Amino acid sequence: MKEKIHPAYEVTTITCVCGNVIETRSTARNLKVEICSACHPFFTGKQKLVDTAGRIERFRRKYNITT
Numbered sequence: 638m639k640e641k642i643h644p645a646y647e648v649t650t651i652t653c654v655c656g657n658v659i660e661t662r663s664t665a666r667n668l669k670v671e672i673c674s675a676c677h678p679f680f681t682g683k684q685k686l687v688d689t690a691g692r693i694e695r696f697r698r699k700y701n702i703t704t
Contacts, residue, residue, distance in 0.1 A: 644664040651659040653673035674680045696702070 646662055646664055647666065649661055649663040649666055649668060651661060651668045651670060651673070653659075653670050653676060655673065655676040657673050657675040659673070
């Protein structure tokens with residue numbers, strides 16, 4: 638392997654817009670992200686179901702699904 642061609646692998650902070658700060662190691666420095674596991678709806682369980690033009694209702698009627 639060639640020497641001195643790989644980028645430096647350093648301690649990095651990842652900052653989310655919600656204020657969550659994560660320290661990890663990466664070749665990039667001080668990353669800023671819009672969404673993280675602390676505020677993402679999939680991980681928090683606060684996911685909203687958006688019904689666009691009644692598609693969910695039509696699907697439920699078509700397959701006779703009750704909630």
